[in-house]
Amino acid sequence: MHGIRKRFGGVQALNGVNLEVRAGEVHALVGENGAGKSTLMHILAGVHQPDEGRIDLDGKANVILANEHAAQQCGVAIVFQERSLFSSLSVAENIFAGRQPVKWGRIKRKQLYQDTALLLREVGLACDPKTPLSELSAAQQQMVEIAKALSLNAKLIIFDEPTAALTETETAALFRVIVDLKRRNVAVIYISHRLEEIFKIADRVTVLKDGVGQGTFEVSEITTDRLITLMVGRALSFHRAETQDVSAAPVMLEVKGLNDRSLETEVKTVLRDISFKVRQGEIVALAGLCGAGRTELALSIFGARPRDSGEIFIGGQRVEIHSPADAIAAGLAYVPEDRKEAGLFLDMTIAQNTAAGSLKEFGTWWFDDAKGHAKAEEFRNRLRIASYSAKQVVQSLSGGNQQKVVLARWLLIRPKVLIVDEPTRGIDVGAKAEVHNLIRDLARAGTAIVVISSDLPEVLAVATRMLVMREGRITGELNGTDATEEKIMRHASMKVAA
Amino acid sequence: MPEVLQAESPAPVLSARRSPKGMAFSRELGLAALTIFIIILFSVLYPVTFKSFGNFNAILRNLAFEGILAIGMMFMLVGGVFDLSVGAMASMIGVITGWLMKNAGWPVPLAVAAGLAVAAAGGFLNGYIVARVRVNALITTLGTMGVFQGIALLIGGPGITFLPESFTKFGQSEVFGVQAPVLLMVGLAAVAHYCLAHTRFFRQLYYIGSNPKAAHLSGINVERLQILSFTLMGLIAGLAGIVYASRIATATSTVGVGAELQAITAVILGGASLSGGKGTIWGALIGVFFMALMKNVLIISRVSSEWQGIILGAVLVLAVALDSIMNRKKS
Numbered sequence: 097m098h099g100i101r102k103r104f105g106g107v108q109a110l111n112g113v114n115l116e117v118r119a120g121e122v123h124a125l126v127g128e129n130g131a132g133k134s135t136l137m138h139i140l141a142g143v144h145q146p147d148e149g150r151i152d153l154d155g156k157a158n159v160i161l162a163n164e165h166a167a168q169q170c171g172v173a174i175v176f177q178e179r180s181l182f183s184s185l186s187v188a189e190n191i192f193a194g195r196q197p198v199k200w201g202r203i204k205r206k207q208l209y210q211d212t213a214l215l216l217r218e219v220g221l222a223c224d225p226k227t228p229l230s231e232l233s234a235a236q237q238q239m240v241e242i243a244k245a246l247s248l249n250a251k252l253i254i255f256d257e258p259t260a261a262l263t264e265t266e267t268a269a270l271f272r273v274i275v276d277l278k279r280r281n282v283a284v285i286y287i288s289h290r291l292e293e294i295f296k297i298a299d300r301v302t303v304l305k306d307g308v309g310q311g312t313f314e315v316s317e318i319t320t321d322r323l324i325t326l327m328v329g330r331a332l333s334f335h336r337a338e339t340q341d342v343s344a345a346p347v348m349l350e351v352k353g354l355n356d357r358s359l360e361t362e363v364k365t366v367l368r369d370i371s372f373k374v375r376q377g378e379i380v381a382l383a384g385l386c387g388a389g390r391t392e393l394a395l396s397i398f399g400a401r402p403r404d405s406g407e408i409f410i411g412g413q414r415v416e417i418h419s420p421a422d423a424i425a426a427g428l429a430y431v432p433e434d435r436k437e438a439g440l441f442l443d444m445t446i447a448q449n450t451a452a453g454s455l456k457e458f459g460t461w462w463f464d465d466a467k468g469h470a471k472a473e474e475f476r477n478r479l480r481i482a483s484y485s486a487k488q489v490v491q492s493l494s495g496g497n498q499q500k501v502v503l504a505r506w507l508l509i510r511p512k513v514l515i516v517d518e519p520t521r522g523i524d525v526g527a528k529a530e531v532h533n534l535i536r537d538l539a540r541a542g543t544a545i546v547v548i549s550s551d552l553p554e555v556l557a558v559a560t561r562m563l564v565m566r567e568g569r570i571t572g573e574l575n576g577t578d579a580t581e582e583k584i585m586r587h588a589s590m591k592v593a594a
Numbered sequence: 595m596p597e598v599l600q601a602e603s604p605a606p607v608l609s610a611r612r613s614p615k616g617m618a619f620s621r622e623l624g625l626a627a628l629t630i631f632i633i634i635l636f637s638v639l640y641p642v643t644f645k646s647f648g649n650f651n652a653i654l655r656n657l658a659f660e661g662i663l664a665i666g667m668m669f670m671l672v673g674g675v676f677d678l679s680v681g682a683m684a685s686m687i688g689v690i691t692g693w694l695m696k697n698a699g700w701p702v703p704l705a706v707a708a709g710l711a712v713a714a715a716g717g718f719l720n721g722y723i724v725a726r727v728r729v730n731a732l733i734t735t736l737g738t739m740g741v742f743q744g745i746a747l748l749i750g751g752p753g754i755t756f757l758p759e760s761f762t763k764f765g766q767s768e769v770f771g772v773q774a775p776v777l778l779m780v781g782l783a784a785v786a787h788y789c790l791a792h793t794r795f796f797r798q799l800y801y802i803g804s805n806p807k808a809a810h811l812s813g814i815n816v817e818r819l820q821i822l823s824f825t826l827m828g829l830i831a832g833l834a835g836i837v838y839a840s841r842i843a844t845a846t847s848t849v850g851v852g853a854e855l856q857a858i859t860a861v862i863l864g865g866a867s868l869s870g871g872k873g874t875i876w877g878a879l880i881g882v883f884f885m886a887l888m889k890n891v892l893i894i895s896r897v898s899s900e901w902q903g904i905i906l907g908a909v910l911v912l913a914v915a916l917d918s919i920m921n922r923k924k925s
Contacts, residue, residue, distance in 0.1 A: 400810065419813075425813075437808075438807045441804040448801075453812045459794060461794075462793075463791075463792050463794050505812070
């Protein structure tokens, strides 16, 4: 791949990336969340088309991968992070979805099952081809996905975070399959956040950062430290907060021994023994990679997810929180991660949206629209929500302004503790800085704030203290002054014991 | 309140995207205009048959039953769900109430109260299955529709006739020449309008209909409200069945067949959306009135009953399509 560029709306996802993968090698691709790994792989798999650049495949120069089908024809197969399987169909039907061997349009069952059995043996999965997929474990389903890639006779197989749902023994089995693929001269691209795996399995590694390639290295010649520096090292793009001393301020939020094992599987811990404190006026960031359990933690505290143990104290008082309504009553506010799906009432007005969290204030028997409107107008001006009136429908606002509407809703309830989840995802730099200022001002006014963010420069810019999570646990605590992106990444991506 | 950004100068209101006047179009007003147009047109075309007080009274009398159902249905659609069991519920409650007073010999008020209690229980059952057990509303109410209809036929056979006079007195009485069921509908609409437009409690339905997840995270008790609105719908449907039985002095087991679709049609014509979060009681009333008017003018113009169905069906699709096109142009 040569000089690949791709824009999505206002975001330059890839800006001139080169990637060269040899037959029979395992080539790792690393980078932070949003560095462009997935986009690059989607281009290679024909899901997206590049705006610029050239792809050469298997000796053929400048191939055009117009869609997934074309990419398959060229021998590219991708094992997706989110499994692209059909749970109600059998293993065989999944592997040969849409490509079942037929005679006169009729599926040749016998051959289908024979071919499947052969592929299953190759990936080391002992099960009947007729088994419904839903009866397999997550790891076994992953193996089915790999068998599907093999059935395409792929010359290049892309693994996108294949071990995220696997146990160690299953990971070992996967590695055996990969080694076997190597022996058969198949090229493998391996994407993972777990750096230790890369040193175990990969031959070479390419680092991406903000859509730009940082170079390709022999794994034997590079260290973990160097890799992390390449992934995150950059000039700070936001000015750092002057940290005020809050060590004497009262603790506003305390979480003690919070656990959630309800959805726990042998591989995936949801939340384990989480304890932390946030003081008045403090901005604590919860850093970590996607899937580390940060959003789950926030939802558990807010009563929107079950938890099986743990105590929550707000302003020193133990509170019972079983629903978001309880949480709000206790002085807690949560700005959700996905504003369109979980935050906004898109077809309603700004005023209706801002009033949603504090309907009680506007009267029980005669809802005071004028008051709701006046409040919304006040916040529209304060937060500079670009719009013509509080009566404007939220759908027609830009992302940054929509986020401000959600924030306004929670400012209206005057929370003691505010949890904001990915507050600046998908909004432009100007609006980002405004949201950061808003968060700082709130803290200065005495609110205790927890910021969940995958954007490391953002974490460093706003937070006075950082908690790093990995696999449902808090694995590190860093002070605002001596934290660096490298330190955060180390806690977030390395095994605790290592 | 932490005084956020207080230090900054009052921000200029940025980029007025489009004039607020563009938003003024609403389906309620459009339909009202169309209704008036039809009235004027047919007053000119059929000055004698159409433009008489008797004819208007007949239109109103016939719409009371569907009007009461449509009021309840508006609550449902605002909250993002609908109830297909209302017609069968009306039949069943009419028959149960009739059976209690005629066959079991209960006093009329007690029979009516019992009927309404059963109605509320049936509605609660719907709500519980949809909100707690989380079965899709279409499936749930399609199922209970069959159950309620079956119970109505089991108890009433084809129907229970010659209901006591103390019961039928209400349905057949008139005030200033307007039948009591029509007045009841208007009274119910007034109360419903007040609730939906002005009380905090029912306002929450708009949020739930618009985005249930965001509503939950905003501290709104989505489950409880949904169960309650289904219960209310059951109660209103039961009331409609009782009032109808009172008017015609007979509890017919099949009186509500197809009424659920009529009610949903009327409510959608009047501005509700199947995706929830939209609609007003006044819109529901216009929708019902428009449907009744259309039927009336089709009868007066001697359009055959086969064509009436075709025309009414086409009107529904056309109205919603027009709305969808207008909305797309706006954005």
